[in-house]
Amino acid sequence: MHLYQNQALKLYNSLSGEKETFVPLHDGAVGMYVCGPTVYSNVHLGNCRTFISFDLIFRYLKHLGFKVRYVRNITDVGHIEDDADEGEDKIAKKARLEKLEPMEIVQQYSVDFHQILELFNNLPPSIEPTATGHIIEQIETVKQIIENGYAYESNGSVYFDVVKFNETHDYGKLSGRNLEDMISNTRDLSGQDEKRNAQDFALWKKAEPVHIMRWPSPWGDGFPGWHLECTAMSTKYLGNHFDIHGGGMDLKFPHHECEIAQNEACTGQSPVNYWMHANMLTLNGKKMSKSTGNNILPREIFSGNNDKLSKPFSPAVTRFFMLQAHYRSVLDFSNDAIVAAEKGFNRLMEAIENLKEIQASANSSIDISAWKQSCYDAMNDDFNSPILIAQLFEAVKYVNLLKEGKETLNTQDIESLSKALNAFVFDILGLKDEVAGEAGNDKLESVVNMLIAMRNEARANKDFALSDQIRNKLTDLGIELKDSKEGTTFSLN
DSSP: OOGGGTOOOEEEETTTTEEEEOOOSBTTEEEEEEOOOBOSSOOOHHHHHHHHHHHHHHHHHHHTTOEEEEEEOBBOSOOBSSTTSOSOBHHHHHHHHHTOOHHHHHHHHHHHHHHHHHHTTOOOOSBOOBSGGGHHHHHHHHHHHHHTTSEEEETTEEEEOHHHHHTTSOTTTTTTOOHHHHHHTOOOOTTGGGSSSTTOEEEEEEOOTTOSSOBOOTTSSEEEOHHHHHHHHHHHHHOSSEEEEEEEGGGIIIIIHHHHHHHHHHHSSOOEEEEEEEOOEEETTEEOBTTTTBOOOHHHHHHOOSSSOSSOOOHHHHHHHHHTSOTTSOEEEOHHHHHHHHHHHHHHHHHHHHHTTOOOOSSOSSOHHHHHHHHHHHHHBTSOHHHHHHHHHHHHHHHHHHHTTSSOOOHHHHHHHHHHHHIIIIIISOOOOHHHHOTTHHHHHHHHHHHHHHHHHHHHTTOHHHHHHHHHHHHHTTEEEEEETTEEEEEEO
16 A cells, blocks of 8 residues: 555645645646746756755655656746846847857756756656757647637737637636736836737747747747746646646746646646645845845855855755745745754754664653654645654654663664654655765764863863863864763764
């Protein structure tokens, strides 16, 4: 029996605004599409939070025994600078500014994206399609929408007729917007004369002579609209109707709203059962922005080469920090917050190591089965990682009490606790015990043990000033000594 058969998973559906019991379209299988990056710059921390959130979801679905097809695209063409279909394609603009071929820009930042997510220990998706690799599919989708009467050609471009679509459908149902209100609040924009309505959006844009990225189409040389690519690729690999579509909160409107309209106009059916959105990441209480300087890149966190943090922090600690907040809540990144996260991370890793040394007793005084189910209950409640982490720290308390001899576990329960901790910490949260894996860890342990021996000798000689000095210096370095009847041990804080 698979775990999903006895674990009732609920997730928040942005479309209904409620938590719903997850029932996949096909028993034992899940189709999930997540909007990937537009690769014209280094991936920023807010994007990483979104992809870490959906990595958590991917990992948990797999852990429950579902066969998951996870599709995450790469946008390498078609992302115009503003939502009014004005301005340049973001990648083409970057290529022009840096005097490079657009595909050089795409390659450079795709490599950066993959490297950063690998450092964060994200699992790769099942399929990672690119917009430029699916031009034919996008053209065919446009042709079908035109044939169904919901799009029109204008001066070599093709636009989706939002007003016509809204006569028989509900444009705005995902974002909660009303088309009449949008129309009344519309201001005149330059270049809108090609459109019948200001709310119409581009399915295909005519390529002006200076535009580098261009493909032949029934309407002339051009390039696809940003919203179109996700409709074409999600349906190609997951079908016209699939389980989960995810992305950042900022994509709900217009991107995901337009996707729904395109799918319904093309296929006549709603494309997705569950829409999921990860919330934003702020920095020191303010929106992250390159223009204001309130910004930090992942590599700057890992290297310490920044003016925002007191020291470098590892990818695992940064990931742990992000997972301490629920994916639907705003998370503020600050030095104090990640310092606290690092201390918690080290406590968790230390407990996992200490559990290996616990001796079994004849009986158990802790109900491990109930604790384990509380961890599942947290994840089953819309992937509530902060509640899961709180339960993991309950297990840390158990380990410390076991170590002190104040609680007992039999062999079976020790094995169950160890297996569950490893599953939730490493397989589901996707954390890595970087300290245990470092080659220099043995050397660090040897040096600290040498200082502990020197401190013990000082205490034996009643040189308490030297003994205190050694302890205090180690504390300043983030190394805490713990004295007990069995001797002195240390932990990293």
